[in-house]
Amino acid sequence: MITEHVRDAAATAFVFGFFASSWFGWAQEAPPKPWRPVLIAGSVLSLLTAAAGGLLAWSHWSDGTAFDADTSRTFGIVVGIEFGAAAVGAGLLALLGRRELTAPWVALVVGVHLFPVAVLMDYPLIHVVAALVTLIAVAAIPVARARAVAVSAVVGLGTGIVLLVAAVSSLLIALVAY
Template sequence: MFTDFLRDALFTTAWFGLMTCVWLGWAQEDPPRKWRAWLGAGSGLGILLALGFGAWTGFNWRTDSALEGRYEWFGVLVLAEVVAAGAGCWLLARQGRSRWMAWWVALVVAGHFIPLAWFLSDVSIAVVGVIQLALLAGLTPRLRRTTGATSASVGVVMGGTVLAYALVNAAILLPRLF
């Protein structure tokens, strides 16, 4: 966390906790058996972060946000992300390559962290996006050699990185809250 905006840092921690559960949940589509307990534990930890930091976000809602005066443009960024993810998945489905949907959505999400960092005045979010893009690129050759869904490996990459970020953010924020 490299932002001076407490509310944004709290919300990002909560949101990344929720997204941990989403990505690790998607990874549970068809994971190796030995991953299942870890995916469930990570999802549970993500939910705890989402609930705890979501509540703290509410308690600090009246504090400043880097998004002040830029909410509309933030909305445009989110809309562009949703359209890109949806259009890519539609194209993949039409081409009979549905197994790549998780990878495509992850690529779009990781890429959107770079402009999101500017909106939130927090360079650490861009760092997460760059790390995710590098991990997804590194994962691609292995995924090409398989025939199953990409969701297990991609979900672990995305869920693991947002969980790590949320935990680091939580460790930085907790002393500020108490």
Template sequence: MLTDFLRDQVFTTAWFGLMAFVWFGWSQEDPPKRWRVWLGLGSVLGLGFAAAFGVLTATNWDEPTALEGKYVWFGVLVAAEVVAAGVGCLVLARRGASRWMAWWVAVVVAAHFPPLALFLDDIGVALVGVVQLVALGMVARRLRGDTVTSSRLAGPVMGATLLLSAAISAVLTVPGL
């Protein structure tokens, strides 16, 4: 994204590509028919970024990282994210509101990006999270008046923002390699 650490840049690009693949996949749970090809294309492009930048991550693993000395706190952040997503989904399931699970997980993921940006010394990661949170707020309003699964709208929001971020990161990174 927007960091001086090459290893973190290529890893984030690979990770965002992989997560775009995952979110576009989840959004295929119940999409409108006309979206299916686009969601599939997003998945393929995300997987492409994940593969290409995964290789670049492996070849640049010995480069410095902003996470040096912060691994424990990074682990705490990730663990808190997983627990919040899991507990929230459990509560939603018990309340008979499981259609909101994708939206809830998306909010938790987006909310963890600003503190993650502090660990990675990368304002771009924070910007992605803020954009996602705003978009998910708009999605929530639309979902309230409907009965569809939230993956129908939350998945494409997350997939598209992550794919676009991976593409921007790739454009910024490749010329300097």
């Protein structure tokens, strides 16, 4: 479940921590009232983890990384496709008057894009995150309907938790290797 490079684990903690906070924030669009303290705590913990990961990545910036010229180019293409697919899907959902499905659509795109990222970085933990985020995206709509909860709350809470746990795990991996 670990990566070869401290910098990559620390940078993953930064990225996953930052985006976990974003997902906890999206979940606050219309959550059940009892969820709000959990979502706020998740956002704060995510940002603290991101800050720690960012500082550790910065301190190891000149160390080894899985990214070289070819890997970086491929990563950029994968992320570009991710952003494009997310934007086009969100736009179509808005045109169709189905904006409530935007969060699960974006989560699905994020989950699927993480599979090639895991391969590029040779970081097995990211495969687990990819599978879990994809599963959350697919399960969110029926779960939200069954519980009469906003879909964005279900997707945001689930994806936020997965990304926060992965961010903390990556930070610990980086600290142990440090």
